[in-house]
Amino acid sequence: WDEPLLFELTSPGERGVGVPTTDLPVPALPAGLARESAPQLPELSQLHVLRHYLRLSQENLGVDLNIDVGQGTCTMKYSPKVNDTFVVDQRISELHPLQDESTVQGVLEIIYRLEGLLKEISGMDRVSLQPGAGSAAIYANVSMIRAYHASRGEAEQRDEVITTMFSHPSNAACAKVAGYKVITLMPDEDGYPDIEALRAAVGPRTAALLITNPEDTGIFNPRIEEFVRLAHEAGGLCCYDQANANGILGITRARDAGFDLCHFNLHKTFSTPHACGGPAAGACGVSEALVPFLPRPTVEFDGSRYRLEDDRPESVGKIRPFYGVVPNLVRAYAWIMSMGAEGLREVAETAVLNNNYLMAKVLEIRGVSAPYAKGRRRVEQARYSWEQLNADTGIHSEQIGVRAADFGTHYWTSHHPYVVPEPMTLEPTESYSQADLDEYAAILAEVAREAYEEPEVVRTAPHRSTIHQLRQESLDDPDTWAVTWRAYRRKLGAGA
Amino acid sequence: WDEPLLFELTSPGERGVGVPTTDLPVPALPAGLARESAPQLPELSQLHVLRHYLRLSQENLGVDLNIDVGQGTCTMKYSPKVNDTFVVDQRISELHPLQDESTVQGVLEIIYRLEGLLKEISGMDRVSLQPGAGSAAIYANVSMIRAYHASRGEAEQRDEVITTMFSHPSNAACAKVAGYKVITLMPDEDGYPDIEALRAAVGPRTAALLITNPEDTGIFNPRIEEFVRLAHEAGGLCCYDQANANGILGITRARDAGFDLCHFNLHKTFSTPHACGGPAAGACGVSEALVPFLPRPTVEFDGSRYRLEDDRPESVGKIRPFYGVVPNLVRAYAWIMSMGAEGLREVAETAVLNNNYLMAKVLEIRGVSAPYAKGRRRVEQARYSWEQLNADTGIHSEQIGVRAADFGTHYWTSHHPYVVPEPMTLEPTESYSQADLDEYAAILAEVAREAYEEPEVVRTAPHRSTIHQLRQESLDDPDTWAVTWRAYRRKLGAGA
C-alpha cells in the first residue's frame, strides 16, 4: 500500500459511527464559548476509516513482525498476547479510578502484589507504580531526592546532580527540570564511567548520582559500589536507572549495590508492549529513608482489604492522574507470574547469551567495531561503530539503517551526542532465536558488503519501503515545517 | 514477506505454550491404542508462531483491506467490528451448549428474536438457524422437501428436482445427495430461466423447484410467480435460494412470490464475516406446511422463559451438532438491529445503485460486455464477459484477474461450466464508496489496456504478489499432488 492521508479520503456527508442523540433541550452556551463553525474533520464511512488504519498498520513493523533486535536500549521483547487479554477485559478497562474501593479490590491487589514482586527484584523497601513511563519515573525519583534534601534543610546547598554520558539523556534532562545543575561524567578509555572525574565532582553540593548500569553501551560498571560510596560520603543520594535491567534480573539488584532509589521501565524489562512509544509504565523503588516522599497514594493492605492511602504529608504529591498506567501494571504482573524467579534468571541469561552471540557475529562484518572494553563481554546490549566502514566508503550508520529497512528490519544509532562515532546499538533480548540472530547479522553483513561494493544502492535506499528517501531539510524551517494538515494546506498545499 | 512454511521454521526443543501438567497417575492405555511415536509437529516459540501467522495474514486481503467487489455472488460487505465484540465476549464464547437453560436465556432470546426478524424479512412462518452455511441450508431444505413428500406417501413418485443453470451449484448437488434426479433449466436468450423448459420438466415426478432469484447474473426472473405456480400445480414445492437477497431486502420476499421454503446466507446478506470460507451460517425459512419437518430443536418462548424444543417427531432431525453457528447468529442479529426496516431497504437500494453504477463504468472498458438482457438493469451483481477481449488478444479472464492482484485486488470468474464465456462476476454491495468503484473500474480498465497494448505483462502476471505464477499441472496428478507436508516430503521433498 501507499495509503493516502486521511484528509484526502474525505467524502462529505459520510460518517464513521452513530452517536446517541437526544430529545432533551440543549442549553445555550455563554457568549464566546459557542463554536461557530464545525471542525474540518474528514468524513468517512466506518469501513473506510478502518481500511485506512489497517493499511497504515501494515506499513509498520513491531516486535511481532520483524527481528526487532535493532532498537538497542529499548529492550524489544515479546509481549505475550495472553497478557493483553487481561487489560481489554472490562474488569480492567471499564473501571473508573474513583469507584468505591470495595468494587476494585482485584486491581488494588494486583498493584499491591506487583509492588511486592518489584521490591524483591530490586531489593528496595517500597515501590511506586504511578509514573507513566521511564523518564517520568526518573523525574519522580529526582523530585523525591529534592524533597529528601529539603526535609533536611539542604535544598539550597545541594544543587548538583551527577550522571554519565552513557546514561539515558532523561537523567540529565529531568534533573535540570527539577532545578539541578547537571554534571556529566565522560567514559574513560575503557568505556567505564571515569571514577576520577566522579571524585572531582562530588562534594557538599552533590544532591545525587543518577546512573545507568549496565550503560547504553552494554558495559557494566564494575566499580559501581565505589561510585555509590563516593556519592554517599558526600551526602548525596544514589539513584539507579534500571532501564537496562533485562540482563541482570536475579543477578544483581539496586539494593545490593547500595542505591537509595531506582526505577524500572515496565515496558522494557517487564514486557509490556511499546505501543509505538507508549503508554508505558515506570516503577520507582526507594529505600526506607525515601518512603515518606513517594508519590501519593500508595496501596496498603490490612490483611483483609486493599485501600488507597492518600494521606502522605511529606509526599512529592501526584506524578500523574490517579494511580499509574494500570493496564501495563496488570501485564507486567502477569508476565512476572508466568516467569517466577527461575524464569527471570533465564530471561537475563538468555538475553546476555543472545547479545554476546550476536556481537560475535556482527564483529565478523567488515567495517564494524565495538568500541571500548576490547575483548570483554557485554551484558544485554552493545553499541557498535561503523567508523571504519565510513572511513572506507563514506557511508554513514544512518544510511546502513535505512538500507536495512529494505530487508524488513531496522536499527537505531544512539542518543546524541554521538560519543561513539557512526553508532549502532543492538539488543537482542531473550525473545529472538538463534536463527533470527543469524538472519539479522546476515542482513547487516549484506548491507556492509553493498556499502563497499555497490555504495549507490545504500546511498539511495530505501528501495522497497512504502516511501522513498525523505527530503528532511524542510523540518527545521518554520516556513515549511507542517505539524498538521492545516499547516500543510496553508504553507505547501496547492489548495489541498 | 515471503513467509516460509511452518515446518521449515521448526527448532527442536522450542514450544509455543505451556500446558497444565499433573502429578496424578496417568493410566496405561489398552494394547494398540497407545501412540508409539510423537507426532512430527513443528517446534516453535510463541513469538515465532505468532510472527508466522501475522506475516501470512499480511499476505492476504479481505473486505477490510481491499475494494472487495470482485467476488460476485459472495456479497462481500463490511462486517461491523462492534458485532465481533459480542461473540468474543465470554458470555457467548464460553457457553457450553448443554448448560441448563436457565443460564443461557440471553443467547436463546437472541436466537428467538433473530428468527422473528428473518420471518418478517422473508415472510415465512418459521425459520431454523441450525445450518452451518448456505449449502447446508439448501441441503436442510431439500431434506425437508423429502420428508414432506414422504409424509404424503409420495417419496417414491417424486424423485426429480428442477433448478436453473445460474442457481448456485449446491442446489443441484444437494438435491443429488438427497437422492433426487436433477433437471437443470438453461437460460433463454435474454438470460432468464427458460419457462418453456420448465413447462416441459414439471410433472408428477417433480419434488421441488430450487431456484435463485436474482440469479448469479444479477438478472431478476420477472416470471417467478409463474414458475412457482407451474411447480405447485404439478404438486411440487418451491424453494428459494436467497443467497442473492442483498439487493431486494424489503423490496420483495419469498412469501410474496409464493415459495414454500427459502434460505439466507447470514454471512452474505446479513454481514457476518466470511472468515476465509466459514464458519458461516444459514437460515431456512418455511411455510406452515413444512414446519413439522424443521430440524430439531427449535427455540420456543412461553412469555417468560426461552427453551429448546427437541420433541419434534416429524423433524428431519439434526443438521449439525447443537443449535447452529451461534456467534454468527449473534452478529447477524446485531447487524439487523443496527439497521431496522429503513436501513435494510437502504442497504438494498444502495447495493443495487452501486452495482448499476459499476456496470456503467465497466461497460466503458474495451473488450468487456454484460451478456443477456441488453440494456436492462441488474440487481445487486452482474456477470460480465471478456469474450471480445479474448478474441482480440488471446488473454483469458483468469489472466486479467491474476494481473488485478498486482493492483491489490482481485475478482472471481463464475461457477463452472462457463455458460457466459470468459466470465467475471462483480458485486459491489452497499459497503463501498463511489471512489472505490471508480478505482476498481480504473484497475480493470488499466489491465484491459495492457491486454491490448502490452499483453506479456498480463500473461506473465503476477509481478507484485507474494509469489509468482503457479505451475498448476501437478495438482491433478496423484504422483505429484501434495495435500500435506508429509506427502510433500515423500513425493517431492529433497529430504526436507
Next chain:
Amino acid sequence: MAHPYIPNSVPAVRERMLKAVGAASVEEFYADIPESIRLRRPLDLPAPLRSEAELVRHLDGLLARNTPGALSFLGAGCYQHHVPAVVDEVATRSEFLTAYAGEPYEDHGRFQALWEYQSLMGELLELDVVNVPTYDGFQATGTALRMAGRVTGRRTLLIVGPVDPDKLSKIADYVRPDHDVVLVDAAAVADLDLSADVAAVYCETPNYHGILDASVPALAARAHAAGALLVAGCNPISLGVVAPPSAYGADIVCGDIQPLGIRMSFGGGNAGFIATRDDPRLVSEFPSRLFGVIPTTVEGEYGFGDVDYERTSFAVREEGKEWVGTAAALHGIMAGVYLALMGPQGMREIGETILANTAYAQRRLAEIPGVEAPSAAAGQVSFADFLVRFTGSLTAAEVNTRLLALGIHGGKVLSATDALYCVTEIHTREDIDRLAQALEEITA
C-alpha cells in the same frame, strides 16, 4: 443522515450516481420485479439502534442473561479447553476474518495457512490427505461414510456404538437414499457376520462415552476381510498419547476439531476433518477442497492450489462428490495455530493430563456412596468424557439441578441414572474434589 456502514447513502452521492447511470431513481433498477410481488410497506422490524453505544447496551443486556464460567463438567461433543491467546489473535486478524475464497495470489496467506493446517493434522493423524474443514464432525462422519459407500459400492453401514444419538440422527438423514444404517455394540461386533453388503464399519476412539475401547484395533482386519472400509472417528486432542486410527488400519478418519483451540460458543465452534491415505481411489471421493502445495516459476517458491478440482460440485455441479461450499475454514486455521503452539510436547502433556484427570475423577466419584463410574469399574480407560451412574434416590437430572444451585454444571443426562461427565486439562484436582464434595452432600 448517512449510515456509517453505507457510504453511498449520502443523498448527494446517490443523486450524483443516479445521474451518472441515467436513472431517475433506484426504482428503475427493480423494473424486472413485478408489482404483484413487491412489498409495498416497510418491514415490520424493531426501531434500529442507530448509535453503536445503544447497540452495545442492548446486546449487553441480552448477554447479561447468560452465565458462563461456572465450574462445568459438560463435554459430550463440545469441550472446554484452554484456548491460547495467540489463536484468538490470529483468528481475529481482519485479513483472515474478512477474506473469502480469494485466489492463490492475492490471498496466498490463507491458502498457506489452510495447507499448513492440513499438514499439521496429517502429522497428528499420520495420514497424507486431510481436507479443508467441513462444517462439523457430524458432517465429516456422514461424508466419510458416503465416501466408503462410493468406494465399495455397498449399502450397509455398520455403526459401532455407543454413538451420540444426535450424530446418529444426522448420519441417518444424510445417507438415507443410499445406505442402511445398523447400530451394534462394540462387544457384539466380534460375533457379527460381516456380510458382503457392508460398505463400512464405523467406530470411535474415544467413543461417545469417552471410552478408549480395547476391541477397536481389531476391527480393521475384520472390516477389510469383508471388503469393507474402517471409518474411524477420534478426538484429535487425544492424539498426543492415543494412537491415531491409521495406526490400526483405519481407511478414513474423521471427527471434529473444536477441541483444538476453538471456543465452545454455545456449540458454534465446530469444524469437521476427514483424512485418508494418499490413495487416488479415496482422494477422488472427497467432496471438500484439498489444497496442495506446488512450485511456482521461481525456484524454491511455494504456491498452493486445488487438488483434483474436478471432483467437486464447484466444477461439475451434481456430478461432483456431494457438494462443497463455505464451511469452517477459519476454524481450520485456528486449529493449525493451536497445533503449532502445542507441538509434540504440548500434545503429549495435554493428553496425559486429561487421561490422568479422567481417571482421578472416576476414582474420586466412585468413592461416594450411591455414585458409580461404570466404565472404570469395567476396567476401561476413558478420555475426557466418562460415565457416572447415580444409584441413590435422585435421578441424574435431579443431581444436576442441585449441583447448579452450588454453582456447578453436572454432566449431560443420558438416562434416569446415567450422565456423561467430562474433565479436561483445565480442571484441577481441587475442581474435581469440589465436585466430589458437592455430590457427597447432595447424595447423602
Next chain:
Amino acid sequence: MAHPYIPNSVPAVRERMLKAVGAASVEEFYADIPESIRLRRPLDLPAPLRSEAELVRHLDGLLARNTPGALSFLGAGCYQHHVPAVVDEVATRSEFLTAYAGEPYEDHGRFQALWEYQSLMGELLELDVVNVPTYDGFQATGTALRMAGRVTGRRTLLIVGPVDPDKLSKIADYVRPDHDVVLVDAAAVADLDLSADVAAVYCETPNYHGILDASVPALAARAHAAGALLVAGCNPISLGVVAPPSAYGADIVCGDIQPLGIRMSFGGGNAGFIATRDDPRLVSEFPSRLFGVIPTTVEGEYGFGDVDYERTSFAVREEGKEWVGTAAALHGIMAGVYLALMGPQGMREIGETILANTAYAQRRLAEIPGVEAPSAAAGQVSFADFLVRFTGSLTAAEVNTRLLALGIHGGKVLSATDALYCVTEIHTREDIDRLAQALEEITA
C-alpha cells in the same frame, strides 16, 4: 523444558551458542559484576504459573474481585464514553501495539497515524501545532505552563480555579524551582492587578466543576495586556459545540485526550496534548516530538519526520526543553481513529447530547428536596461534570454509600455537602431518572 517466551532456553541451543562464542557458561558474561553485589540466591518470588491456562485462571480470580458496569456518575478527570469497536481494533493491531519509535521508512505507518492525530486535533483546536501525546493532561498542563514561563521569562503562574487539587499538586511539584503558583477564582481575576511578573494565566473550559465559565473569553485580553500568555485547558470531546480556546485568544491549549476513545482502565487511559499557533517562538519551546509531513524524492509522496529536533533532550540532553521519552503515542493514534470516525457531525452530536444530559440531570436532581445543583442555580452551563450539593442530614459520602447499595456509583466527593457528578452521551434519560429516584429514596 524450554519456556514459550524464550526460544533459546532450549539447553542444546544454549550449549551451541555458548560454544560459538567460546564461553564456558553465561557466568563469563557477568565477569564485570563484582561478587560483592551478586545475588547468590534465587529471588524470593511466587512459583511461576507455567501454563497459560493456569495464568489465566489466576488473573481471572483477581479480576473477579473488580466490579465494572454499574450505573456510574463518576467523571472528574476520567470519563466514561462509548469507545467505538474500530478504535479497539486499530489499537490492538500487533503492528501498532508492539512497535516502538522506529524510523520513518519501515515504520511509516506509525509516523503517518501520529501526524494524522496531530492534524485531527489541529482541526478540533483550530491550531496548527499539536504535539505527539505526552503522558497525560497533568503533564501537558505542567509543560504548557513551563513553556509560557520560558517564552516570557517570568515567574508567576496564575491559576484560575476551580482546578482539580491533584492536578494542582502535579503542577506545583513540576514547576517548583522556576515558578510561583497563585490560585485565584475566576470571579476574582477581574479584580486582580496582573503584575509584570505573570508568565501565564491558566484557565479551563469546562473547568474542574464542569462549568463553561462565561468570564473565560475575556481573560486572554487581560493576560496579553500584561504581557502574559493565556494557557487554556479544555476537554476535547466538548469541541464539537464549545469554542476552542484559540477562538478566544489562548496561546497554548492543553488537556487530556482520554475522552476521545480511550477506555478508563482505572485511570490508565490518559494522554496529554499541547497545541499552539505555528509561531516559532512557541514551537521551539515544546519538549515533545512534533512530527511534520515532508516530500520525498518521488513527486506526490508524503513522508514524515521530526520538526525542530534540536529542541529535544534526545538531541541535546539537559540543554533541551524539559525532556522527551516514551509517553502515550498509541493513545494518540486511538484518539485519531476516534476523531476520524466521529467527523464533524459526530462531534457536534456528542457535544449536544452531553450538554443536554448535563442540563437535564441538574434540573432533575434539583427537584429533589435536600439536593441542589448550585452551578445550574447560578445560571451556569456545565458540560459532563456538574456540582451536586446535599443539604439534608446525609453527607455526600454517606449518599454514595447508599447509592452503591442500589448499584449506583455516585459522584466524586468534594466535601461534606458537595460532590462532582458526571453524565455523558452513554447516559439515557432513564439512567438519570434512576439516579434521581434513588436519591429521592435515600434523602427522603
